[in-house]
Amino acid sequence: MRLYTIIALLLLVVAPVQAHQQKAAFSQLLLNPRTGLLEVAHRFLLHDAEHAVQQLFDSKADIIADPATQQRFADYVVARFAITQADGSDLALEYVGVELDRSFIWVYQEAKPPVSSPLTISHSALLDVWSGQENMVNIEGLGELKTLYFEAHRDTLTIDLE
């Protein structure tokens, strides 16, 4: 047993279980065989994002009506998603855009495909906003489809693509 175990406090909003605010995001990492680029599409439930921006930015933030809030949310997501290659270098993810589609908000990024495996992926969007958030990521086009689940206690995962 370690004698001096440090416990830090997480500044999280208390958010009891809300029906319909599902706290579940889905991302797809897809190696597009036509463009040769690794495409990243993050899908958040609008209802989750709507509450998140009010807690993150401004209690009046309106992600449905205000493009600036959408952009700010996209910046927030992009800052919390990273892919590190086996040699320790970060994959240079370029921001592509953000869009609303029915009950979802999508944030897009792309990069040149990774050259080595395993990859270390971190995805902490919304994990720092409330507990219970789960981010599921499907990795496609790099061998057999693989799925990763990110939660507050594990926002960084390593995956072997061989």
Next chain:
Amino acid sequence: MRLLTFLFATLIAATSQAQVVQSKGNFVDKFRQLDEVLPTPNVYRNAAGEPGHEYWQQQVDYKISAKLDENKRRLSAEQRVTYYNNSPDTLKYLWLQLDQNIFKNDSMSELTNSFAGIGRRGPVTREAKGSEPAKLSFAELRRHQFMADNELGYSIGDVTDSHGKALRFTIVGTNMRIDLASPLKPGQRTEFNLSYAFNIVEEDAVWARSGYEHFPDDAREGGNDIFLLAQWFPRLHAYTDYEAWTNKEFLGRGEFTLEFGDYEVSLDVPADHIVSSTGVLQNPEQVLTKTQRNRLKQAKTAKRPVFVVTEEEALENEKEGTNKRKTWRFKAENVRDFAWASSRKFMWDAKGYQQGNDTIMAMSFYPKEGGDLWKKYSTESVIHTMEVYSRFSFDYPYPVAQSVNGPVGGMEYPMITFNGPRTELRDDGTRTYTQGEKRFLIGVVIHEIGHIYFPMVVNSDERQWTWMDEGLNSFLDAIACREWDENMPWGVEPRDIVGYMKSANQVPIMTQSDSVLKLGPNAYSKPTVALNILREVVMGRELFDFAFKEFAQRWKFKRPTPSDFFRTMEEASGVDLDWFWRGWFYTTDHVDISIDNVTKLRLDTLDPDIDFARERAYESDKPTPMFHMNNRAEKRDTWVERNPDVRDFYDENDRFTVTNKERNAYQKMLKELKPWEREALARAVEEDKNYYVFEFSNHGGLVMPILMRLTYADGSVEDVNIPAEIWRRTHKEVKKLWITDKELVSLEVDPHWETADVDTNNNHFPRVIQPSRLEAFKYKSPSRSTKVWRDIMQDSKTELTTEEE
């Protein structure tokens, strides 16, 4: 309970075995009938999925007197229970649910709540990682401190029989066994009395399904509370024909399995509280003013909700407290549970809903924090739900339907629901809400009121099967929401679950509630999409709606199991759906149907004058070999070209020249044909139709109908659905012959994205380049795809917002 778990495990194993993994070849019988997986029909549940001729269920009646101590936030009560044994078994003991015990520090739920674990309910914790320290959230600290400072769980007082004689009881976690003085024989009833008390949890601190919420900023000194009381009295566990006592420990997620009964409940609360409760108020003269009673009367026929307690009255009320008490008395018949809410903060609106000759009172209770959002939409959403759900099932069977605002996001009980949406107080004193919060309010009220049908009346076993109430209810709430406003993005479209369907780690829908991974997609979205596909694609609305309604009516006020649902849907529609239940509910297969190839065929006429000419044309249509083309380019003439003087018969006639030898043979053949054969041939030659063979393959494992869109050269389009049964003998690839007058240009599978096909790249013949989601986005909005379009020159003039502002 261990026995049950074991049985469940064997069921799953049997399921996969029932797929009949062959030692020879790789045939998988996707259409194998489910009979060997479903429990054997019996006199209690028959093979049609109906209650059998000896169906029984227990009845439990309660008389409860409860007292709410607002200052101590403590509830104490006495209850008399009458237990009717309608089963064919003799019972020596009764099992009760002590749900409040889940909050005890030594409960199984607390002890097994893993630090930084997967799918953990409650606040966040994070384990140490490398140089990063372990982390606790403030919420987790608050929870620990609350649970340390408050003695939680039931204190159980006397348990006595009807003669006042003490009964022996044993508490096992969230369960309690009461040993009866003498065995309770079939057809007999027994009574017992029970007194108990517990400290009410603070919902926001403990993450429960009920509790109090504190409003420290109210004008009244010390603030006010809203109390939501549920799982508040020791309830009898269900005793069933399929599981006997359903006494699986309450772990927090798997909800409740309960008996129907009649309730008489007295609630002793501070005199300035307004109470909303399961049941009908018995003493309005004692607890309501004359004005309030008149307003309730008016509300019965009003076009819009009428305030029984107005906002002004509620605001006035929440400024003061009182030492006086009032007792509200409620009666409820044939309900499986009883919940209530109490606060001096509540305003109260009501509107009558006419259902045949009955008036059902739709009512909402909410504090000022609910604001206009609640005033406008809560009660109207309650009525809309009843209108839509009744069409799909049965008339709303209770006299009241209520929506109460409090600290719980959304939770359902008979006649009463708890719903969370709120408005925000702005600096100018107004209260506003976002479009999303509005959708949330309407959606959550519809969802929770919908639960009064499923599972409060169609009383499925929630502890075992979350999908049976959440799946069926989400399917219907999506219909009700879209009938409220088509633009409400509440429905789950098949394409929304594609990411989940192809993801790597899943469990089948048919998994016990506490063991489900990814509860949202597993128990809500996937069953919703599956039922939608069943309705819109596989069965059609007429057959589906008939069978679904039949299920609801068969099991109204009874307890269905999954097999009763599967059997009824088939039996009432006349459609074999075993393959569908197998694929969608018992496996983690997904849909991915590919159109691999289309071949065009032409029928031989057998007439040499026609066929030989066609063959000649076919030959000459082939591209000229490069050798010839390059030779010509080099102006290299052939020997034949250089020697035109040497010619013979074969220079005039090619190998496709028809002679009388072939013509005679053709005539002879025609003569030898039977008359019907001759006619068939003549007709086919005359019609000269196009024959196509379509080759499909199944990459996802889940067999589904093949939805084809055929586009022809004349511009016309034809949609054709091939039933899933085409896969019954070869589940991996099938061919389909298609005969048509027209020239086919292209074929698309699932053009309307109705089947949750996970890969649409293989849905076209000829292949069409499908832009990825990201490519499609780039194409349609190039201007938004990069930050260079931000007006930074202007934006940089923006002043930094400071705390004070």
